[in-house]
Amino acid sequence: MSAKPITGQCHCGNVRVTVARTPDYVNECNCSLCRSLGGLWAYYASHEVKISGETTGYVRADLSPASLATHHCPTCGTTTHWVPLEDDPHPRMGVNSRLFAEDFLDGVETRYPDGKSW
Numbered sequence: 001m002s003a004k005p006i007t008g009q010c011h012c013g014n015v016r017v018t019v020a021r022t023p024d025y026v027n028e029c030n031c032s033l034c035r036s037l038g039g040l041w042a043y044y045a046s047h048e049v050k051i052s053g054e055t056t057g058y059v060r061a062d063l064s065p066a067s068l069a070t071h072h073c074p075t076c077g078t079t080t081h082w083v084p085l086e087d088d089p090h091p092r093m094g095v096n097s098r099l100f101a102e103d104f105l106d107g108v109e110t111r112y113p114d115g116k117s118w
């Protein structure tokens with residue numbers, strides 16, 4: 001596991017996300033939201049994540065109450081992260097591991113939660 005900060009970015013480079021370390025694991029969830037967004041989620045406390053550049057939030061309207069807002073780059077549309085709808089700091093937020101170089105996930109377990117059944 002890497003303990004040095006790692007930076008990834010959206011496709012156009014306007015949004016940069018720096019995380020404190022390699023994730024413990026990532027989730028490839030099968031729910032409609034995660035599948036639509038292409039998220040491969042790595043989890044961090046909010047103090048471990050730094051995001052620069054403008055993002056646009058999305059809160060799903062088909063679940064009430066929704067618990068989180070997903071964010072994407074308004075220019076290229078890349079899904080960047082999600083945050084709980086409660087105020088900062090967050091003990092757990094999600095970062096799209098697809099923002100990072102391919103070797104970011106070397107040795108990291110991919111889990112396949114059955115989110116569509118939740």
Ligand SMILES: [Zn+2]
Nearest residue numbers: 010012073076
């Ligand atoms: Zn972009």
